[in-house]
Amino acid sequence: MVNQEKQANFKKLQALLQELPWYVDEYINHKLRKLSTASLFNYCHDYKIFFNWMITEQLWNGSIKDIPLDRLENMTVLEVENFLNYLHYQLNNKELTVNRKLSALKSLFNYLQNIAETPDLKPYMNRNVMAKIEFNEVKDSMETKANKMEGKILLGDEYEKFRLFVANDFGELNKENKKLFNFYQLNKERDTAIVSLILGSGLRLSELVGIELDDIDFSKYCVRVIRKGNKEQFVYFSMTAMADLQEYLSIRKTKYQVDKSNKALFISAQIGPKGKSRRLTARSVEKLIEKYATAFGKPSLSVHKLRHSFATRYHAEINDVPKLRRQLGHSSIQTTMIYTHIKNDDLKIAVDKMDMPKEQME
Numbered sequence: 304m305v306n307q308e309k310q311a312n313f314k315k316l317q318a319l320l321q322e323l324p325w326y327v328d329e330y331i332n333h334k335l336r337k338l339s340t341a342s343l344f345n346y347c348h349d350y351k352i353f354f355n356w357m358i359t360e361q362l363w364n365g366s367i368k369d370i371p372l373d374r375l376e377n378m379t380v381l382e383v384e385n386f387l388n389y390l391h392y393q394l395n396n397k398e399l400t401v402n403r404k405l406s407a408l409k410s411l412f413n414y415l416q417n418i419a420e421t422p423d424l425k426p427y428m429n430r431n432v433m434a435k436i437e438f439n440e441v442k443d444s445m446e447t448k449a450n451k452m453e454g455k456i457l458l459g460d461e462y463e464k465f466r467l468f469v470a471n472d473f474g475e476l477n478k479e480n481k482k483l484f485n486f487y488q489l490n491k492e493r494d495t496a497i498v499s500l501i502l503g504s505g506l507r508l509s510e511l512v513g514i515e516l517d518d519i520d521f522s523k524y525c526v527r528v529i530r531k532g533n534k535e536q537f538v539y540f541s542m543t544a545m546a547d548l549q550e551y552l553s554i555r556k557t558k559y560q561v562d563k564s565n566k567a568l569f570i571s572a573q574i575g576p577k578g579k580s581r582r583l584t585a586r587s588v589e590k591l592i593e594k595y596a597t598a599f600g601k602p603s604l605s606v607h608k609l610r611h612s613f614a615t616r617y618h619a620e621i622n623d624v625p626k627l628r629r630q631l632g633h634s635s636i637q638t639t640m641i642y643t644h645i646k647n648d649d650l651k652i653a654v655d656k657m658d659m660p661k662e663q664m665e
Contacts, residue, residue, distance in 0.1 A: 309513065312340040319347045323354070324370050326427065330414045339531060341509060349407040352394075356386055372415065376428040383436050398439040409433045455603040457612040462502055466543070468599050470495040476598060489558060489572055493583075494591055496544075496551035497569060500526075501606065503541030505613035505631050507531075508606045510538075512585050514568040519548070530632040538630065614639075 320328045327350055331343050338346075354367040362382060363370050390396040390404060412433040419427045457465055474491065477483045500506065510528040518527040524545055525537045555561060559570040559580045567582035589606055596604035610631070617627050628639040 309340060312344060316340050316344045316347065319344060319351070322367060323347060323350055324368055326372060326415060326419070327411065329419065330411050333414060333418070334410075337532060339509070339533065342531070346407045346410075349404045350411065352390075352404070353386060353408060356389055360385070372427055375412065375415070375432075376430050378432045380432060380435050383432055387436070387439075402438045405433075405436060405438060409436070455601075455611075456608050456615060457502070457601075457604070458615065461601075462612065462616060465595075465599055465601075465604075466495065466499055466502065466547075469498045469595050470547075473595060473598055486572070490591075492547075492551040492554050492558075493569060494595070496547045497588060497591070498595070498609065499544040499547035500540055501609040502613050503544030504538055505610050505617065506538060506540075507610065507632070508585050508588060510632075511606075512569065512583060512588060515566040516552075516568055517566060519568070521545070521549075531634065534632075536629075536632060538632075 316331070320331060327347065331347065334343060334346075351367070354363075354370055357363045357370065357374075358365075358367065360382075362378075363374055387401055387405065390401045391398075396404070412428070412431045415427040416429070416431040416434075417426065421427065470491065474484060474487050477487060497511065501511065504526070506526075506528060507530075510530065513529060514526055520526070520537070523537075523539075524542065525539045527535060527537050530536050555570060560573060561570055561580045565580060565582070569583040569588075570580050571583045571587060573580055592604065592606050592609065593602075596602055614627060614631055617630065618624070621627070624636060624639055628636050631639060633639045
């Protein structure tokens with residue numbers, strides 16, 4: 304699947320690598336087959352923060368590109384702990400974010416010590432300070448995370464209410480605003496199909512915007528996507544999503560003046576009289592979901608929260624964690640397990656029973 308956004312991410316990654324030391328470039332190329340360019344770009348962004356901090360703290364006098372391997376090899380535990388404190392207290396990074404940045408550094412240092420080799424088959428570094436650093440303890444249990452998530456996702460009849468709001472009610476609400484109403488009229492089929500597809504499949508944002516026309520199997524109600532780690536997978540979606548997709552496809556060519564060579568499923572509206580139709584970007588999808596969510600009265604909704612909404616509903620109705628894991632494309636089943644804690648009334652019923660007279664429990 305040719306994906307222009309994927310190519311754009313690769314160019315952004317290459318541009319950022321120009322600012323970083325040679326061994327980071329080598330490490331990223333080593334990881335290129337295993338991780339998405341978006342993930343690797345985030346890694347490089349984290350490395351840039353780390354190297355800039357080193358220069359600010361005068362742990363290296365010179366440019367980022369010139370930071371040598373032996374300076375990393377001789378870093379102390381105290382220096383690394385100071386960097387993590389900087390992330391937490393000065394950049395206000397949460398514990399999970401600090402852990403993510405530490406994980407990126409651990410992966411780089413592990414590569415330099417245990418994988419990369421000099422021409423005489425010796426490691427780039429003999430000492431790895433990051434191996435001595437522990438991750439922050441994340442205090443929230445799965446139940447706590449689930450409870451936090453619960454108020455920010457769609458539950459019960461909210462699924463269909465939100466879909467219908469995008470399909471019709473938003474327009475009724477904004478009839479007096481001619482500019483907003485006209486823009487809505489142009490895009491309502493597309494936007495409804497987007498919302499319906501996420502709520503009916505649990506696709507990630509990157510997977511959604513990468514879909515091309517030929518990726519959809521209309522007979523099997525599934526779509527071919529490229530998941531994390533560049534893995535190809537066919538993902539099933541609901542009958543409602545299929546109906547909304549077909550309605551959108553019936554107007555896609557005429558409304559968006561799409562060239563035959565443009566195989567992207569979701570197309571952006573033309574800008575200006577000479578504007579050209581192009582693939583809808585991830586940021587555009589985020590913005591349209593934000594717009595509808597705010598008007599719906601649930602501003603915390605996002606593309607990712609719609610994915611959570613699907614997963615919660617799937618678990619409630621199917622109750623098959625391995626299948627849900629595959630549907631969502633999770634590499635670890637632990638990630639999927641959080642949905643088993645949302646709207647879990649069994650525990651509450653058990654606790655309530657403790658207060659019942661014995662004869663009522665029998």
